[in-house]
Amino acid sequence: MTPISDHLDRVLATVAPLPPREVPLADAWDRRIAEPVRALVPIPLWRSSSMDGYAVRYDDVASADDAPVTLRVVADIPAGSDLDPALAPGDAARIMTGAVLPTDADTIVQLEHTDRLDPLAPVSESVEVRRAPSRGLFVRGIGDDLATGDLVAGAGTLTTAGVLAAVSSAGHGTLRVHRAPRVTVIATGSELVAPGEPVRRGQIPDANSLMVAALVRRAGGEVDAVAQVGDDPAELESALARAGGSDVVVLTGGVSAGAYDPVKQVFDGSRDVTFTSVSMQPGKPQAFGTLPGGAVLFGLPGNPVSAWVSFHVFVRPALLAMQGAPDGEVRLAPVPGRAGADWGTPPGRTQILPARLSVSGGVLTATPVHALGSKSHLTGSLALAGGYAVVPAEVERVQAGDAVDVVLIGADLPLAAGEDGV
Amino acid sequence: MTPISDHLDRVLATVAPLPPREVPLADAWDRRIAEPVRALVPIPLWRSSSMDGYAVRYDDVASADDAPVTLRVVADIPAGSDLDPALAPGDAARIMTGAVLPTDADTIVQLEHTDRLDPLAPVSESVEVRRAPSRGLFVRGIGDDLATGDLVAGAGTLTTAGVLAAVSSAGHGTLRVHRAPRVTVIATGSELVAPGEPVRRGQIPDANSLMVAALVRRAGGEVDAVAQVGDDPAELESALARAGGSDVVVLTGGVSAGAYDPVKQVFDGSRDVTFTSVSMQPGKPQAFGTLPGGAVLFGLPGNPVSAWVSFHVFVRPALLAMQGAPDGEVRLAPVPGRAGADWGTPPGRTQILPARLSVSGGVLTATPVHALGSKSHLTGSLALAGGYAVVPAEVERVQAGDAVDVVLIGADLPLAAGEDGV
Structure with missing residues (x-):
């Protein structure tokens, strides 16, 4: 099996920042700056x-x-x-x-x-x-804050409100930023029906389409189209043909070796898309490569929890790199935390465990969103996940209080819940 | 002077969650759920x-x-x-x-x-x-994750990707969510010119319009319109009249007692808008109230740093409350940190100091974005602010290593910069 870091290295070696374009500051929010911005005028401009x-x-x-x-x-x-x-x-x-x-x-x-x-x-x-x-x-005084020529923001900086204010005050009316990656999301699986529609035996609501679309937006991407196809290679090929304008195509499902796995069938023997068993749980079967038009293709496993984990570990870094984020921000970095419960881990694979997070007394605690741990069918409990714990392959069991690496995925961590402030 | 918490209490007593509406899950991302969502079907649905x-x-x-x-x-x-x-x-x-x-x-x-x-x-x-x-x-097994009737997400929950996946798997096709507050942003000041335009003596680029618009979007609001008016009460009144469809109007500038402060002039003697000296630095002069059409009005000081601080302390909580966020998330909660440098503080007022943040060895360090500290004209340095330090009024000087309360404002804190992970 391929280590997570090797597969991620391969993903990141394939993608590159999208071409920058110059936009008015009013249209430049929440993007990455393409080249260092220096002050054209001092701040303050006058005494x-x-x-x-x-x-x-x-x-x-x-x-x-x-x-x-x-x-x-x-x-x-x-x-x-x-x-x-x-x-x-x-x-x-x-x-x-x-x-x-x-x-x-x-x-x-x-x-x-x-x-x-x-x-x-x-x-x-x-x-x-x-x-x-x-x-x-x-x-x-003139230039109390910045002198003409001083660096206002480096390449790769996210254009927050504060950055835009600074860039404007420094005399700029436009910014060169990397455009957002355009992404097509395709959920495969004959068992999927649209959310809220009636199901017959064997069918389930499609959770992946809207989940992946939301993850793409959260990572700064633009969703071109969302499609749902059955386990039919021809149907998948036709959906892929319609994704021509996208920079990235994210598929879910159909990447195992099963008799009806359409992603596997469409790309079997392809030189440009490979199937990899990654040493992680969930999320072992991964497809990755490029489409004839140049779009980057991710084939994630079809269970929503596996897709959620795979997205954070592989797709999000790619989307960040395509936006021009600096290396240090592309990979989600773990922070030290503590286990909030006992849980089992899969033998021989890195466990990526969706976790509820809480902070108390300066200690970050990660607790499995469900007592069954990282099993990939626990979609309902994903609602609770503020991040995930990363447990090395050699660990066999985590006990409450153990040190664990934790990755935060959202801005909404209740860092000091209950304690009001300003 | 009015304590920060008293002014914020008044703001929060004035606003209420906007009416919920039912939307397809595909349109429900990044909103707040209006009422508890329970599973209509078990997850998993089948054995x-x-x-x-x-x-x-x-x-x-x-x-x-x-x-x-x-x-x-x-x-x-x-x-x-x-x-x-x-x-x-x-x-x-x-x-x-x-x-x-x-x-x-x-x-x-x-x-x-x-x-x-x-x-x-x-x-x-x-x-x-x-x-x-x-x-x-x-x-x-059927219901391994959630049984029919189990809570999937409580009222006030943010509709992350994981929440949407869970709600879909639980049998829902739509969600009742609070709509986004619609906000008009008006920068006042005859000295302001559009970003990048040439200035004559006394003029400066308008940083506030785009900064406040970006802060509104970051806080989940929808920007209806952005306007810039001079120090002319009639011009301001006409801009306010055009903001009729907005839930919130955020003004910057013109709230001091100066001869040319149009906000002060338009609302002087008004029963619905009051001017308050808040015991904070920067951001002392604040206007707050309601417009005849019912929109909530914020008049923030005109210096970009003051406006940035005031937005986080007063406007953001109001926008969150209008979206239906739970009480614990409405106010930005401080976390314990350490001062990364010495800095002076204003006498007798709470200091809100825009700060660069870093984490090392589990310790969060806050350093002033500029050696001049919290002075309100240091717009250029706002680019560096990942949050702010809150220093109580009675503290006269902060020394490197002192314990300080820190508020994080973004998702992009380099919590473990340089340390790659998965």
Whole structure:
């Protein structure tokens, strides 16, 4: 059997980042930046006030603690104004938060330290300064944050809200990002009926189509099409032919060696798609390769739990790599945790166990979503999985309290459930 | 000044979950379930085989370890088949993984323990069983996972891929979920120009519109419209009038007491929108209330860092509550961490410090994204923030190594950066 890491290496050697394209920042959310972004302008861009008040020459007001100083008000500067009034000694300008300081000013006196407390009053001819500021108080300097040319975000960075704000402030109106992989999802299996439809003996609701589509979206992919086909090689070939525009095709089911396994039949003897027994449980039978049009093909086992596990271990990393995520983020990295229960493990294979996760006292605990452990038919319990435990092949039994590697798959881990915060 | 928790309580007392609606499972991803979902059918739905092999009567093969047993093959059952062949003593049926067991069979003999190793060969008239299975081996029982009536997912559960798979397997074709809050984003400020456009003295690129829109999407909201208006109350009123269809309006800027603060001017004296000085830094000036059409209004301070912090502390919880998230997930809960550097804190206010996060040896470390700390003009450094530190008002200075409360905001924390896994 092939070790998980060898099969994943092969997957990752096959895929490459999709070509970048330049998009307006408003369309660039939640993608990966294709090349390092540097500041075109400094942040802040101007020397500005961080307080409603009066822009002054510090030397004029240095003694205001001893006796109030009266200044002549020569201008009123709102945020966004291009005013740059000359300030002679003894002059001041009323200034609002965010407005650019007059070239002649070096310090802001906040309203509260003057006799003109009401910011909504018409600007007056003079202002009395009653307390001395420190020199430069409430002045934001040009480039305090970033200088022109500074790195704003490296290649591979995810365009979060904060990244977009930074890139915009740094003078950019567009970004070069990798486009989302387009994915066709095909569930195979004559036993599958659409969710909610009546079943006759032997049939079951198709859980894989919508599960894989949701996993694709969660991993940043775009779902081109979702199809369901029976155990008929011709039907599968026709569905594959319709997936021509996709970058990736994810099949579920039909990868075992059974008499009716259509994926196996369609690609048997293919040079471009191979069938691998991977040393993991669930998820042993894996098909992987490329289609004639260049799309990457994954054939995952048909049990929903196996497909769920296989997706996280093999497909998600590929989708991340195609989006240009850095190496360190492509593979889901395990974190140290503790077993929350006893459970059995399969002999000679790495166990990937869907687990409920909880954190208490700084300890991450993973508990099987079902008492039957990692058996692949426990689809109902997948609802509870916040991640999975990874148990090495040589471990025969896990006991409550044992150290286990845990992979978190979602953003919604109740890291400190019950403890409200801000 | 109003404590953060008091202001948040007021926000959360104002909002309520949006009306649920029933949608096909394919359209139900990434929403909150409106009412508990119970299994309509057991999972598994049938007594089925978990292995390619032969369905047998255990008593016929119990002695196969002593001497091979030859059985008559009376049927061939693919997955999805409705066949239920009668098995007399001495009879077997070839069966594929996932297929329903004949009523008369109780055990599966895997292919490898017979003389018929090739699953693709035509079914034969007889099979020799060479090793005795245990009784019930490779048989999945009806309801092994969930029984009819068992809870699949509680109210408020996020519809992850695993939840959708479980709900489908439990017999549902639709789900009642809370719809996404529709949000209008309006950035106010005469100084703002569109990202990438040329600026004259005093102008800056608008970072808030796209940042808030991205934060809304990240929190599960739907962005109805994004607008940018100058410091003109009439312009703002007209933009607000166009937001009639939204559940939430998020304004940035214009909430201070300055002469040109349009939010303050439009709502001054309003009974439905109030201005609050919240005891936090950044983010002290907050406007909150409701518009005549019923939309919830947030007026956040205009500095991008202040707006970013305010969004996480007040707007995100409101959007989560409107989606029907359970109380424990509405407020971002802090986790224990350590300070990665020294930093100063504002006197008398809770500090919300955007922070770079890292984990090493199980310890979460938070480091200010910029050496200047939580000052609100450091927009460029927001690109680095994976969360924020919460420092109580009474703390005057944080030193490297101090225990700090940390809030994680993203799914992309490099929890074990550099350490590859599966």
